[in-house]
Amino acid sequence: MIDTASTERRNESRDPAKPETLDPENWAAMRELAHTMIDDAFEWLQTLSQRPVWQPMPESVKQHFESAAPKGPSEPAAVYEDFKANILPYPMGNPHPRFWAWYMGNGTVMGALADFLAAVMNPNLGGGNHVANYVEAQVVAWLRDMLSFPEAASGLLTSGGSMANFIALAVARNARGGTDIRHGGVRAARGPLVAYASREVHSCHEKAVETLGLGSDGLQLVETQADYTIDIDALAGRIAADRAAGKVPFCVIANAGTINTGAVDDMAALADLCAAENLWFHVDGAIGAVAVVAGSVREQLRGMERADSVALDLHKWMHIPFEAGAVIVRDKAAHKDTFCVTPEYLQHDEEGHGLAAGRHWFSEYGLQLTRQFRALKVWMSIKEHGLERFGRMIDRNVAQARYLGELIEKEHELELTAPIGLDIVCFRYNPGGLDTEALNALNQQLLIDLQESGVAAPSYTTLGETYCLRAAIANHRSRFDDFDLLVQKVLEIGRALAAKP
Ligand SMILES: *Cc1c(COP(=O)(O)O)cnc(C)c1O
Numbered sequence: 001m002i003d004t005a006s007t008e009r010r011n012e013s014r015d016p017a018k019p020e021t022l023d024p025e026n027w028a029a030m031r032e033l034a035h036t037m038i039d040d041a042f043e044w045l046q047t048l049s050q051r052p053v054w055q056p057m058p059e060s061v062k063q064h065f066e067s068a069a070p071k072g073p074s075e076p077a078a079v080y081e082d083f084k085a086n087i088l089p090y091p092m093g094n095p096h097p098r099f100w101a102w103y104m105g106n107g108t109v110m111g112a113l114a115d116f117l118a119a120v121m122n123p124n125l126g127g128g129n130h131v132a133n134y135v136e137a138q139v140v141a142w143l144r145d146m147l148s149f150p151e152a153a154s155g156l157l158t159s160g161g162s163m164a165n166f167i168a169l170a171v172a173r174n175a176r177g178g179t180d181i182r183h184g185g186v187r188a189a190r191g192p193l194v195a196y197a198s199r200e201v202h203s204c205h206e207k208a209v210e211t212l213g214l215g216s217d218g219l220q221l222v223e224t225q226a227d228y229t230i231d232i233d234a235l236a237g238r239i240a241a242d243r244a245a246g247k248v249p250f251c252v253i254a255n256a257g258t259i260n261t262g263a264v265d266d267m268a269a270l271a272d273l274c275a276a277e278n279l280w281f282h283v284d285g286a287i288g289a290v291a292v293v294a295g296s297v298r299e300q301l302r303g304m305e306r307a308d309s310v311a312l313d314l315h316k317w318m319h320i321p322f323e324a325g326a327v328i329v330r331d332k333a334a335h336k337d338t339f340c341v342t343p344e345y346l347q348h349d350e351e352g353h354g355l356a357a358g359r360h361w362f363s364e365y366g367l368q369l370t371r372q373f374r375a376l377k378v379w380m381s382i383k384e385h386g387l388e389r390f391g392r393m394i395d396r397n398v399a400q401a402r403y404l405g406e407l408i409e410k411e412h413e414l415e416l417t418a419p420i421g422l423d424i425v426c427f428r429y430n431p432g433g434l435d436t437e438a439l440n441a442l443n444q445q446l447l448i449d450l451q452e453s454g455v456a457a458p459s460y461t462t463l464g465e466t467y468c469l470r471a472a473i474a475n476h477r478s479r480f481d482d483f484d485l486l487v488q489k490v491l492e493i494g495r496a497l498a499a500k501p
Contacts (some may be wrong), residue, residue, distance in 0.1 A: 024076065033076055044088065045095070045109065048477070052454025054093035061086055093457050097477035098486065101459035103259060103287060103424075105319035106476055110384045111377040112321055118373035125371035127348060127361030136362060136375035142382060143312060143326050146292055148305040154332035156365045157314075157324065157374050161286030162204035164311035164327035167339075167366050169195065169208045169251065171309060172280035175334040176250040182338065186213040191246040196220050196238060197253035198230035200260055202284060205253060227419050228263035230254070232273065239277055251280040256304055257287030260461045260470070262401075262421025264288055267303030274308075281306065286313040286325070287474075288422055293387045294394035297422065317397075317423075317474045318390055320381055324374050327366075340364040393476040397423040401473050404483045411487065413494060417468040426461060426468040429494035440467035442497050449493045456486045 024030035064086050094104040123132040140155035158164045172195070174181045179188045186193060193214050197205060199221045209218040222238060223231045239249050252274050254265040267283060274281035283289065283304050289312040291297035292304070304310060308331065314324040329335040342348075342364070348356045363369045382390075401423045408414045408427045418426040428443045444460070447469055451457050458471040471486070 030076055033080060037080065040084070040088075041112070042109075048095055049097050051096075052093075053096045053098050053457045054451060055090065055454055056452065057090045061090060095477075096457075097475060097479065098456040098482050100471040100473050100475065100478075101457045103316055103472040103474060105316050105322075105474055107321040108319050108377075108381050108384075111319070111381045114377035114380040115321055118376040121373065121376075123373050125373055125375065126363035126369045127346070127356075127358060129353075129355050129357040132373050132375065133358060133360065133362065135373075135379050137360060139375045139378045139382070140326065140328070142387075144328050146387065147289065147310055147312075147328055148292075149310075149328055149330060152332055153328055153330050154335045154365060155326060155328040156362055157326050157371075157378070158366065159323040160315060160325040161202070161284070161311050161313040162207065162325075163366070164313070164325045165202075165204050165253075165282075165284055165286070166208040166211070167327045168282050168309035168311055168329065169205070169253075170212055171329055171331075171335050171338045172251040172282055173212055173214070174338045175308075175331065176278070176280045178248055178250070189248050191248045193218055194220055194242055194247050194249050195251040195253060196222055196235055196249065197284075198222050198224050198228075198255060198258070198265065200224055200228050200230075200258035200263060201253060201255060202259050202286065205284070224263070228258060228261045228421065230265045230270070232266065232269050235270075236273060239279075249277065249279055251282055254281070254283045254304075254307070256283050256285035256289050256301055256310075257291075257422050257424075259287065260424070260463065261418040261426055262287065262424035262472075263419075264300045264421065267301065267307070269303070271303045271306035275306075280308045283307040283310045285310050287316060290314065290316075290318045290390070291394050291422065293391035294398070295391065296395045296398045300422075314378055317394055318378075318381075319393075319474075319476055320378050324378055335365055339366055394423075397473045397475065397478070400478060400480060400483060401425050401471075403480055404471060404473070404486070407483060407487045411491065413491060414487070417466050418463055423473040425471045425473070426463060427471075428466070428468045429490060429498075431494065431498045436465050440465075442494070443467050443469060445497055446490065446493050449497070450489060453489060453493070455489045456482070458486070 093099045095106045123130055125132055125136055136157055139157065144153050144155055156167065158167065173193060177189050177193055179190065181188060195209060195218060197219065205219055206216055210216055220238060223234045225231050242249055252270055254267050254270045256264055271281055285304065288301060289304065289310055292301055309327060309329045312326045314320040314326060315322045348358060348361060350359045362371060401420050404425045405416060405420050408416055413429055413431050414427055415430050416427050428439065429446055430439055434442065444467060447460050458469050461468055461470045
């Protein structure tokens with residue numbers, strides 16, 4: 001038997017009236033510090049546009065993070081001062097109105113506060129009979145309805161798009177692998193399992209098929225058309241050839257917005273093809289799926305509602321603070337059959353009472369057992385703004401992408417390097433008279449100079465041989481004149497570089 005009394009006595013030895021815990025030693029002082037943190041955070045957010053988008057960290061700051069873990073305590077106020085001096089001034093920059101790199105969201109204030117409240121309540125969303133599970137179930141239902149999926153569909157909030165896509169592909173593999181893959185593994189399949197996507201598909205799918213045991217050959221990349229959408233005739237040809245060669249096609253992955261150029265595959269045509277070929281139809285909607293709430297994009301997304309599964313990112317174009325993604329699966333049984341394992345210590349009484357009751361355990365629909373209360377920030381953000389406002393923010397980004405395109409086409413020294421898909425603009429500085437190699441080098445330096453100027457932060461991509469600047473405008477804080485500033489700065493830096501011998 002554990003001698004709790006003597007353990008308690010030992011802990012109490014510092015001050016018998018106050019047994020040691022991880023709670024504040026001085027609640028009043030901690031509360032005051034918390035108010036200071038909130039005030040500073042609001043000040044920081046409200047003055048974002050007055051600071052550089054990004055700035056490099058001095059060496060001294062990098063070295064600050066090399067010290068060993070402290071053995072003893074520090075005053076909470078001193079820990080916070082350390083944060084203010086060494087962490088807060090060096091952000092990635094994505095909350096800023098002129099951050100357009102990779103593909104990110106800005107965050108929301110309510111989302112940040114909700115993350116605090118979620119951590120205070122600190123529930124575990126693996127399962128159990130407590131309110132947080134109802135919050136997540138409601139958020140999943142909202143997303144399901146947004147996508148026009150049937151009520152019987154299942155879903156799960158995830159860390160992001162990568163995990164959402166992984167979960168969907170795992171279900172697809174088991175559901176359409178042709179044999180009992182769950183128990184026999186991929187070696188039980190009649191031949192090599194193959195999923196298909198366009199060459200523009202996100203790299204997370206390669207990670208997924210490799211970790212699902214299919215090998216990288218288990219993802220076949222299909223040619224695209226001039227607008228970077230999948231070539232459906234080429235896809236049909238590949239499927240037929242692979243079947244003839246004894247392979248087992250099981251899934252087609254559509255892009256609802258590619259990461260390079262925002263191209264949206266013809267999902268209605270892909271849904272037809274998958275129905276005819278009895279293939280799982282998965283949509284990677286990490287970029288575009290949430291745009292079903294935006295009038296300007298909805299028509300392009302036609303066919304997505306026919307998918308077997310959709311992966312969404314809520315921390316991109318819906319701006320929920322990282323991390324927040326989701327997967328919605330039409331066939332709930334197939335979803336659960338892929339992940340449900342119930343050992344004794346996780347037995348739960350579906351109809352009963354007590355803390356372990358509850359019909360729906362989210363841990364039976366994905367890889368994680370312990371899961372954070374990420375649903376709260378989504379729930380509170382959607383309640384605060386309503387879906388229509390999220391739609392208007394998306395519509396405005398689409399309009400801003402077109403506006404930036406117009407500014408680029410007006411300038412002789414700038415050129416668009418791809419059709420503008422959704423909110424992604426690929427372009428480069430091209431003063432004329434330079435070959436591809438020289439232009440690529442010039443634009444690479446231009447991007448670095450632009451980022452170091454702190455004025456704006458696009459990123460880049462390479463399309464064929466062409467290195468391009470890439471502005472992914474998933475930003476609820478960008479204003480139209482931010483793009484005037486971008487073009488002005490690109491021209492200024494480009495001209496200075498072109499003038500160098
Ligand atoms: C970002 C992205 C992913 C990966 O999502 P994460 O949230 O970064 O894990 C997958 N597919 C597409 C199209 C993306 O843009």
